[in-house]
Amino acid sequence: MYNSREEFKEKELANNSSSNGNSNSGGRARNNNNDVRVSKATWMSDGTYWPGTWFEPSPDHSKGDHAGILQVMSKPPEPDPVMGNPDEKRIDFTGVDIRLPMFVYVSREKHPGYDHNKKAGAMNALVRASAILSNGPFILNLDCDHYIYNSLAIREGMCFMMDRGGDRICYVQFPQRFEGIDPSDRYANHNTVFFDGNMRALDGLQGPVYVGTGCLFQRYALYGFHPPRANEYTGMFGQYKQQAPNIQAQSLDQEDQESEMQPLASHPDLKLSKKFGNSTMFTESIAVAEFQGRPLADHISVKNGLAPGALLLPRPPLDAPTVAEAVAVISCWYEDKTEWGTRIGWIYGSVTEDVVTGYRMHNRGWRSVYCITKRDAFRGTAPINLTDRVHQVLRWATGSVEIFFPETIPLGKPSPQIPATHCIPQRWHLPLHLHLSCHILLSPSSVPLFRPVHLAGLKHSLPYIPPHYHPHPHPPLPP
Ligand SMILES: O=c1ccn([C@@H]2O[C@H](COP(=O)(O)OP(=O)(O)O[C@H]3O[C@H](CO)[C@@H](O)[C@H](O)[C@H]3O)[C@@H](O)[C@H]2O)c(=O)[nH]1
Ligand SMILES: [Mn+2]
Structure with a gap:
């Protein structure tokens, strides 16, 4: 990674300080001619530079060729609050709990x-490793080019899940907001119609689609289970709504409420053969995640919820076998013959x-929520030149085309748990993308793009042609 603006600032700083007779060059190389040589790197907050991953590659240890890496950067926090004090360098932390959550780097x-x-x-490896290490009931997913812009956003999302009815919510999606876009938004990077039109409208139905970043998941919903309660829509247009049979959570008796491992016992999905891989530690974490993700039973109308404070129980410290197991579940072969x-x-x-990932959850009867906060929850970078933007839209367009084919998502009403009214708008953005892709495919600059995308589209557009006619299943993507 290379940040030329930072390098420029650094050079300027070095020049100024040397003309002031200040010899502190911050450890950077410098020769007598005042010419500052700076390695291409990303600057860290302490002024040193990060040399980059695989800066010195060696056999079996280079980009794209290495064993699983798991580095615990900060250990699990103390169970009891740790209050800050006014001495804390720049900010007065009096009366603030200054514990930091466990922080782990995984590759x-x-x-x-x-x-x-x-x-x-990458996400699936992260889901498994985190199940072993912390098993948090909620998972926030951000792209690497996005960051948190509103520190309260995660709590906002969790409120939906922990409130009454939250046990049916698979994820809370926040809008994607961007920085560094030119004021006229020449390439429509803000995607205003999509984020402030389509997605808000979908929120009134079963919920918004998952757009890949800025999304808080209920961990349990990622494991392929049905929600504890769901409705079924019958009739030609799905106009009759009733509680789905079989998928109701059991009511717990007093004794059961004390056992964390108990809740899944009667879930109908447990009888299906689930293939989670051969980590017992992982499979055992599932029931705990389900239990801990339940709404708070702070009102008599919340059946089968968590007693307030249930999530504050102390956590066992991380031991070596646990870390070893987390490394095992991020290995290449772990997913072989699993689901x-x-x-x-x-x-x-x-x-x-x-989009497909979110759609599968909707089909099982889960709902999602669209959450627009006054201050942007997260912000990211968007492609600021035409070539990158064209590649991006083309990729989305290809994805939308894929969605339309039965191989990815059934064309009709995919399951009784999804209302018919939801199937149509879910695909509404398709004509928009088709329109965009036509423009792009017809523009001269897109000729080199056409081949890979054409192949990708072909595979999905000809689902009824015998398999040997299918092109390679994973055609190269535009970079
Ligand atoms: O091999 C890969 C490629 C991508 N990523 C991640 O995927 C994100 C999205 O890739 P990016 O190059 O930023 O693509 P965008 O077009 O900006 O992403 C948008 O579109 C993607 C789907 O096309 C979604 O996955 C993203 O969440 C959404 O922000 C990255 O930030 C990475 O975190 C990986 O982890 N491994
Ligand atoms: Mn991006």
Whole structure:
């Protein structure tokens, strides 16, 4: 990574300080001619530079070819609040709980020639490793080019899940907001119609689509289960609504309420053969995540909820076998012969895996929520030149086309748990993308793009042609 603006600032700073007779060059190389040489790197907050991952590659330890890496940067916090004091360097933390959450860097095992399933594969590895390490009931997903802009956003999202009815919510999606876009928004990077029109409208139905970033998940919903309660829509237009049979959560008796491992016992999905892989520690974490993600029973109308304070119980410290298990579940082979990527977690095989992932949850009867906060919850960067923007829209367009084909998502009403009124708008943005892709495909600059995307589209547009006519299942994507 290379930040030329930071390098420029750094050079200027160095020049100024040397003309003031200040010899502190911050450890950067410098020769006598006042010429500052700076390695291409990202600057860290303490003024040193980050040399970049795999800066010195060695055999079996380079980009795309390495064992799983797991680095615990900060240990699990103390169970009791730790109050700050006024001495805390710049900010007065009096009366503020200054504990930091556990923070772990994860890089899954990678080898050349192995299909790592890009972002979806990365997310699934993260879901498993975090289940072993902390098993938080809620998971926030941000792209690497996005950051938190509103420190209260996560709490806002959790409120939806922990409030009455929250046990049916699979995720809370926040709008994508961007920085560094020119004032006229020449390439429509803000996607205003989509984020402030379509998505808000979908919120009135079963919920917004998952757009890949700025989304808080209920961990349990990622595991391919049905929600504890759901409605069924019958009749030709799905006009009759009733409680779905079988998928009701059991009512717990007093004794059961004390056991964290108990709740899933009667869930009908448990009888299906789930293939989570061979980590017992992982499979055992599922019931705990389900229990801890339940709404707060702070009102008599909340059945089957958590007693207030249930999530404040102390957590066992991290021990070596736990960390070793977390490394095991991020290995290349872990997902072999499992349902990861097909039924469980992020779904593989689509260029816009996010939409498909969210859609699968909706089909099982989960609802989602669109949450627009006054101060943007998260912010990210958007492509600011035409080539990158064209690649991005083209990728989304391809994804939308994929969605339309039965191989990805059934064309009709996919399940009784999804209202018919929801199926149509879910696909409304398709004509928009088709329109955009036509423009793009016809523009001269897109000729080199056409081949990979054409192949990707072809595979999905000809689902009834015998399999040997299908092109390569994972055509190269535009960079
Ligand atoms: O091999 C990969 C490729 C991507 N990513 C992640 O995926 C994100 C999205 O990639 P980016 O290059 O930023 O694409 P965008 O077009 O900006 O992303 C938008 O569109 C994607 C779907 O097309 C969604 O996945 C993203 O969440 C959404 O912000 C990145 O930030 C990474 O975090 C990986 O982890 N591994
Ligand atoms: Mn991006």
